[in-house]
Amino acid sequence: MFWLGFSLGLLVGLALLVGYRVWLELKLKNLLPDLKSDTLRATRSSLSRLLWAIAFQQETCRDLENQVERWKQLLYLAPIGYIQVDEENQLCWCNQQACQLLGIQAPAAARPRLLLEIVRSYELDELIEVTRDAQKPCQREWTFQPTCADPTNLSQQQAIALRGIGIPLTRGEVGVFLENCQEVLILSQQRDRAFSDVAHELKTPLTSIRLVAETLQSRLDPPLRNWVDRLLNEAIRLSDLVQVLLDLSQLEREAGSCLNLKNVNLPELIQSSWLSLEPLARKKQVELDYGGPSKLLIQADEPRLYRVLLNLLDNSIKYSPSGASIQLRVSLEPHPQAPPESTQQWVHLEAIDSGSGFPENAIPHVFERFYRAEPSRSRRYPHPSASSRPDNRSPASDLHPSYGSGLGLAIVRQIIEAHRGTVSASNHPDTGGAWLQVWLPWQPSNLTIDR
The missing domain is CATH 3.30.450.20 (PAS domain)
Incomplete structure (x- = not known):
């Protein structure tokens, strides 16, 4: 009986061992069907193939760890x-x-x-x-x-x-x-300070030249008076350029503190700026196509916002073909860069012309000072007389680089950023012309809008 029980136990143990070995082989075959190494495929034993795979994976992990270490060191x-x-x-x-x-x-x-x-x-x-x-x-x-943990070194931080x-x-x-970006900021500040210093130095002699030219203008007869008229126009042009540089410097130094904010009806201001540019628009037979509310009050510095509108419209008039229309759209929308949960509404102002648009390589630079994308942007327009300026405001040629100075869009960006807004430039997908978009913050608490 003892030997019989021993034999039966041995047979059962052998059967379990064989069954486990078969089960193990099946599992190994399932684990190793995708091995592509010729060395592993040449190995008949599944266990050997698994050992080779483990060694291969360990070697791969070491290589990856070495690569990570090298990248981390770099x-x-x-x-x-x-x-x-x-x-x-x-x-x-x-x-x-x-x-x-x-x-x-x-x-x-x-x-x-x-x-x-x-x-x-x-x-x-x-x-x-x-x-x-x-x-x-x-x-x-x-x-x-x-x-700084040491209070004695606070001045050094x-x-x-x-x-x-x-x-x-x-x-x-x-x-x-x-x-x-500190070095870039310092260089930019030094550049702006140099522009400001030069503008201050030029302002006094230019004023003297202008006064002398105006005095001679009434005392000379043609053709000598024509030369004085040209001299006076150039002096006015340089004086306006100097004033723009001084305004830019003031906006950069004082940012929003130099703004005199009050309730401004944006559509009315747009109409006023278009009337100032009507002589230029009539000469090119360009019309304004306005789309937006009839009344929209926003908190803004009216003279500076008026300057922004003049520069945008003047820019559109210059590059629009004869007989075209300039689209000006005003709406209230969420800012595209605002978080999805934000509910704040922004004033979205779009100026779209039908011209040739900006060259693609020029779009990142159109708001830089003295940047002109092409020579045609420097063409001149007649300087309107002071008597034709409504509300004693300066015409666009006083404010925008109609003479090709390249400062019009630069001052637009500076004024909009001082209002804590944003401005961007691109080409419109439908007209192919320049597409300038301005975003200004809007608070509905004490402001109204009429459709």
């Missing part, structure tokens, strides 16, 4: 800052340049901390949140003030201009590239 030594946070906004990793820009130390892997505890920059924190919500690269510029580009990563992580 990123660490890169001349641009980089930080990476997890889904809870804890700082995971940053490179050497980011540590210098933000005035922090590299985080310890064992003790992750919230980014806002290490870097007191709510703009950076907001950029990370916007990037995570949008799931696309986002960009923002701001002035960063480094914190200088604010720097930063540009951040957020990139969404996997598992809710976000990477941010940080660029130091």
Whole structure:
């Protein structure tokens, strides 16, 4: 009986062993159907193939780890800052340049901390949140003030201009590239200061030349008087150019503090600016096609907004063919760059002409000072007399570079940004002409709109 029981147990054990081996072989065959290595396919044993696959995967993992380490080393030594946070906004990793820009130390892997505890920059924190919500690269510029633990060194801590580009990563992580724009800002300020200084120096002699020319104008007879008229027109042109440069400098220095805000009826202001340009429009047989409400009150600086409208309309008149119409559209819409949950309405002003439009390579530069996309933009128009100016306002030739100075759209952008708005330029898909879009903030609490 003992041997019988022993034999039966042995047979059962062998049967289980064979069954397990068959089951294991089937599982291995299911796990290894897609192996493409010739070495592994030449191996008959499934177990051997699995061991080869494990070794191959380990080698691949080591190669990937080496590549990640090399890329991390390059990123660490890169001349641009980089930080990476997890889904809870804890700082995971940053490179050497980011540590210098933000005035922090590299985080310890064992003790992750919230980014806002290490870097007191709510703009950076907001950029990370916007990037995570949008799931696309986002960009923002701001002035960063480094914190200092030693109160005796507060005077040595200088604010720097930063540009951040957020990139969404996997598992809710976000990477941010940080660029130091302080040198560019300093060069821009030096350039603007030079323009302002030159404009101030030119203002007095130009005024003297203008006064002398006006005095001689009434004392000379033709043909000598024609030369004085030309001299006076050129002096007026240069004086207007100097005034535009001074206005730009003032807007940059004082931003919104130099604005005298009050309730302004935008459609009425548009009509007034078009009447000022009517002689130019009549000469080219160009008409205004206005679309929008008959009354729309906004908070704005009326003279400066009037200048914006003059520059936009004058720009459209110059580039529209004879007999064409200029489309001017006004509406209330959400800003295209606003968060989806935002309910704020913006005044959307569109100026569309039927001309040849902007060259594609010129669109990013049309709002830069003294930039002209093509020589035809410098053609001149007769200077209207002072008596034809309604409400003692300057005509477009006084405000916009009708003489080809390239400052018209530059001052448009400066005034709109001072109103905390935005302006963009492109070519309209239907007309093919220039498409200038202005967005101004609108508060409905004490303002009205009539359709």
